[in-house]
Amino acid sequence: EVQLLESGGGLVQPGGSLRLSCAASGFTFSSYALTWVRQAPGKGLEWVSGISGSGSSTYYAASAKGRFTISRDNSKNTLYLQMNSLRAEDTAVYFCAKGVDSGSYYWLDPWGQGTLVTVSS
């Protein structure tokens, strides 16, 4: 069974940093692209970032570019999202989701349970 388990969320002050992790199991980790998607409280889904299976290609939403860095450690079956210069509007549940193959995530399935990031003073 494919499983994704996010961790690392919490309360952080504006301007602070946080690193999210997503531990994967049940599939050949390096063979699949992965993404981060977030959902602000009471709002819809917003794609944040994606990474290829090898980690050589990364992509960001405009809201994340320059502040967030996606990476992966294929030896540890873990996906990361380093978030810097956090703002109140980054407050959201962050989900990781698995793509279709090593280079594509046009379909996201499955999703993890999410981890809550709260940016507040």
Next chain:
Amino acid sequence: FMLTQPHSVSESPGKTVTISCTRSSGSIASNYVQWYQQRPGSSPTTVIYEHNQRPSGVPDRFSGSIDSSSNSASLTISGLKTEDEADYYCQSYYTSIVLFGGGTKLTVL
């Protein structure tokens, strides 16, 4: 481009409801459309992928389609059950950027 969904729909149990997802520019057929169901407090799960494919375990009451004339995708749920009450999101992509519709709250009453 953007994907536009109605904010909410409601229908009675046993009836059929259709949720639309309109693409603002470019052809709806150019990139696969997926549909996700999200119940309160839960993660999204796929009900339709690649325009009209159903993952195993999703009842055949759920179906997807695209219409080039209206440049939109649709999710149709027949024989509505109270358990279908949830938020539904359409999703597509281009050049490795993922796009979501704003979501539609389905009320089954």
